[in-house]
Amino acid sequence: MSLFARIRLVTFVLLMLGIVAAPVCGQKLGPDGAPNPDASVVNQRTLLEQAPRVEGRIDIPDVKASVLMQPAGRTWEYFHEVLLHWGGAIVILGMGALLALAYLILGRIRIAAGRSGQKVLRFRAFERFSHWLTAASFVILGLTGLNITFGKILLMPIVGPEIFSDVSQIAKYLHNFTSFAFMIGLVLIMVIFFRDNLPARVDVEWVKQGGGFTESRHAPAGRFNLGEKMVYWLSVTAGLALSVSGFMLLFPFYRTNVADIQLAQVAHAVIAVLFIALILAHIYIGTLGMEGAFEAMGTGEVDLNWAREHHDHWLAEGLGRETNRGAPAE
Amino acid sequence: MARMKFLCDADRCIDCNACVTACKSENEVPWGINRRRVVTINDGKPGERSVSMACMHCTDAPCATVCPVQCIYPTDDGIVLHNKDQCIGCGYCFYACPFGAPQYPQVGNFGTRGKMDKCTYCAGGGGSESPGSPEEYKKYGSNRFGEGKLPLCAEMCSTKSLLAGDGDIIAQLYEERVNKRGYGSGAWGWETAYHEDVKT
Numbered sequence: 001m002s003l004f005a006r007i008r009l010v011t012f013v014l015l016m017l018g019i020v021a022a023p024v025c026g027q028k029l030g031p032d033g034a035p036n037p038d039a040s041v042v043n044q045r046t047l048l049e050q051a052p053r054v055e056g057r058i059d060i061p062d063v064k065a066s067v068l069m070q071p072a073g074r075t076w077e078y079f080h081e082v083l084l085h086w087g088g089a090i091v092i093l094g095m096g097a098l099l100a101l102a103y104l105i106l107g108r109i110r111i112a113a114g115r116s117g118q119k120v121l122r123f124r125a126f127e128r129f130s131h132w133l134t135a136a137s138f139v140i141l142g143l144t145g146l147n148i149t150f151g152k153i154l155l156m157p158i159v160g161p162e163i164f165s166d167v168s169q170i171a172k173y174l175h176n177f178t179s180f181a182f183m184i185g186l187v188l189i190m191v192i193f194f195r196d197n198l199p200a201r202v203d204v205e206w207v208k209q210g211g212g213f214t215e216s217r218h219a220p221a222g223r224f225n226l227g228e229k230m231v232y233w234l235s236v237t238a239g240l241a242l243s244v245s246g247f248m249l250l251f252p253f254y255r256t257n258v259a260d261i262q263l264a265q266v267a268h269a270v271i272a273v274l275f276i277a278l279i280l281a282h283i284y285i286g287t288l289g290m291e292g293a294f295e296a297m298g299t300g301e302v303d304l305n306w307a308r309e310h311h312d313h314w315l316a317e318g319l320g321r322e323t324n325r326g327a328p329a330e
Numbered sequence: 331m332a333r334m335k336f337l338c339d340a341d342r343c344i345d346c347n348a349c350v351t352a353c354k355s356e357n358e359v360p361w362g363i364n365r366r367r368v369v370t371i372n373d374g375k376p377g378e379r380s381v382s383m384a385c386m387h388c389t390d391a392p393c394a395t396v397c398p399v400q401c402i403y404p405t406d407d408g409i410v411l412h413n414k415d416q417c418i419g420c421g422y423c424f425y426a427c428p429f430g431a432p433q434y435p436q437v438g439n440f441g442t443r444g445k446m447d448k449c450t451y452c453a454g455g456g457g458s459e460s461p462g463s464p465e466e467y468k469k470y471g472s473n474r475f476g477e478g479k480l481p482l483c484a485e486m487c488s489t490k491s492l493l494a495g496d497g498d499i500i501a502q503l504y505e506e507r508v509n510k511r512g513y514g515s516g517a518w519g520w521e522t523a524y525h526e527d528v529k530t
Contacts, residue, residue, distance in 0.1 A: 042377055043516045056369040056381075059347060062362070065430055068369040068383055071522045073428040077392035080422070148398045148420065156400065165399045165416040172418050176442065252421060262425050 044069065052259065064253050076262045080269075084149060088273045095277040099284045106213055109290045111306050119301035120315065127192055128300055134185030134239075140178045142276050144171035149269065179246055186239040189232075196223040197232040202313055212310065223314040231282050238275040242268060333408040334451060335497035335524065336484070337504055338382045340515045342491035345370055345380035349483035349492050353384070356452065356482040357471025363433040365449040366483050379515055382492045384483070385410060385431035385449035386523035393423035393432060403456060407475075408497075411456030412446060414469050419443035428522045451494070452481040501528045 047054045054069040123131070147155065147168060156164040203226040205219070206212070211227055212219030219225065224232065248256055248264035256264070287294050292306035307315040345368050353359065353366045366384035387410045394402040394410060401416035402423060421443055423432040434443035454461050455470030462473045474482060484494035493500040501517070505528055508514035517528040 042372065042379075044518055044521070045516070047371070054369075054371065056371040057373040058367055058369055059345070059350075060364055060367060062364060062367075065364060065367050066369060067430050068371065068381055069428055069519055069522060070430070071428050073426045074392050074522070077396050077426045080396050080426070152398055152400050161400065161416060165401070165418060168399050169418040172420060173442075258425060258430070265425060 064258065067258060070258055072259060072262065076265070079266055080149075084269050084273075085153070088146075088149060088269070091273050091277050092280070095280045099281060099289075102284070103288065106289075108288065109213070111292050111303060112309055113305045115292070115306075116304040118304040120304050120307050120318065121300060122296040122302045122307070123300045125300065128297055130185055130188035130192055131297055133181060134189055137178045137182035137185060138279060140174055141182055142272070142279075144175040144178075145272055146276075147171045148175075176250060179243075179250070182239070183243050186236070186243070190236050190239075193224070193232055197229045199229070203229065218309065218312075220313055221311050222317075223311060225310070227285070231278065234278055235275070235282075238271050238278070241271050242275065245271070332496040333498070334387060334495065335408070335500060335520075336384065336386055336481075337493040337500045337517050337520070337528075339491045339493065339504055339507065340371075340379040340381045340518055341511075341513065342489040343368065343380040343382055344489055344491075346488055348486050348488050349382045352482045352486040353449070356474070357450075358467075359447070359471065360435060363435065363447050365431075365433065365447065381518045382483070382487075383429055383431075383519065385427075385451075386429050386519050387449075387451060388428070388523040389525055392426035392428070396422045396426040398422060401456070405453070405456075407453075409451040409453050409475070411450060411453065412448070413457040414445040414447075414455065415457050417445045419445055423448075429519060449481075451475060452479070497524070504528055 044054060048069070048071065052070065052072055053067050055067050058066045148171065151164065151168060151171075155167070159167070200222055202220050202222055206221050206226045209217045209219035211225070212221075245264040245268040248261060249268060252261055285293065286297065290310075292303050293310075296302045304315075347368055350364065350366050350368060354364075357365065359365055366382060368380050368382045370378060370380045372378045387404070387408055389408070391402065391404060391410045394400075394404065397412075398420055399416050399418055401414075402410060402412040404410050419434055419437070419442070421432075421434065423446055424430070424434070431448045433447045435445070435447070436442070437444040450456075450470050452472050453475035454466045454473030457466070457469065459466035459469065461476045466473060472482070474480070479485070480494045484492045487493075493503060504514070504517060521527050
């Protein structure tokens with residue numbers, strides 16, 4: 001036998017042995033000698049270490065039902081019932097306390113020179129409409145949103161479970177449908193006020209002068225001061241984030257899974273709480289905190305001295321324009 | 331008092347869906363609502379297992395905690411029931427549920443959900459309807475539990491894979507099985523649902 005033939009024979013024998021022996025070696029046997037069907041099975045602990053959810057195949061068309069287990073539900077429960085309740089209460093009540101403190105220390109910021117009796121147009125009717133469309137829908141969305149989080153703690157003990165359930169049912173529909181009015185208002189505000197909210201050099205000076213919160217110092221500003229610009233940019237950002245996350249919640253399981261929705265709800269709630277705090281401050285400075293400020297969005301016209309003290313650059317530009325047009329300035 | 335639980339012995343489940351059919355038939359569940367379903371893990375691969383899953387009637391049920399109108403509650407037997415008259419269909423219980431149990435009929439635009447529906451352990455409803463009444467049956471389905479019977483899904487399981495009843499007893503049954511046959515893939519969902527596992 002040649003060397004080559006011998007190698008061939010040995011290889012063949014080894015191969016045959018391998019084919020016969022492989023299944024025997026690969027199989028663990030049960031205590032009764034039967035093949036162990038548990039040999040390669042994965043248990044839930046292993047599966048949950050590999051992925052946050054256990055998913056499989058189902059016989060029904062409901063895709064979301066293919067998730068067998070998602071322990072993250074308990075995590076979301078912890079966020080919703082503990083973190084959100086405490087965090088939300090602290091942020092909103094904290095802002096209320098802060099504003100009360102501001103009122104006690106600073107008081108109402110008066111028009112230093114007194115009212116001139118002369119009016120300057122600050123916001124046109126369409127600008128005011130856009131503002132109030134957003135504002136009104138914000139209040140509805142804010143209250144109905146707070147109801148679904150805090151209602152069972154604050155309102156339910158007072159009105160009882162039946163009435164509270166009816167109120168919450170209406171609140172749910174209000175929240176779902178008012179969102180569209182809010183989004184329209186948000187886009188309008190975004191577009192109309194965009195140019196005047198771009199950063200300007202005068203903003204630095206405004207900060208140096210303490211934002212005009214101390215009556216002895218004059219803080220110069222264009223149409224919007226840096227504080228207003230911050231309200232604009234934060235509101236636009238928060239509004240867009242709320243719209244996106246809100247849409248995800250409005251169309252559940254449309255290209256999203258349960259983890260996406262949990263995340264969307266967390267984002268929606270956290271941003272909404274911060275947004276409410278921001279708007280509380282906005283409401284304060286626009287009404288109680290400053291004399292002559294509310295009429296800007298109320299009638300649209302502000303007192304000349306108010307404009308001179310808070311938005312001198314804007315006033316100068318506006319008067320300049322009017323003079324150019326040939327209209328009398330005074 | 332007995333603490334009612336479900337336990338699915340996945341090494342016995344053959345994905346026959348008899349439990350699903352039994353549930354739908356017994357409770358006259360509407361189209362699109364699945365109180366119970368069978369999920370197959372590792373389908374077509376070695377170690378494939380099917381698990382029948384419905385509401386596990388959790389300890390410290392997360393659905394009950396997150397419900398904004400507090401219409402979900404556990405009974406003395408540990409069965410988690412809910413009151414459909416109070417439910418506002420917000421969907422929070424589905425987000426919190428580790429087992430995807432809550433179901434909602436779609437009733438309007440923008441994903442507007444109707445009243446939540448889920449496994450009641452065949453124990454009727456958690457509303458004001460009197461137990462065993464036609465009104466209760468219409469809203470929540472069967473009240474076998476009130477007649478001293480266990481849920482029909484488990485009763486009809488062809489391989490006795492799905493076990494229902496006192497948690498201690500079914501856990502013991504499962505442990506005996508595992509000891510005898512020498513293997514078991516565990517009590518699916520128990521750790522998450524009841525904060526405890528079976529001893530195997």
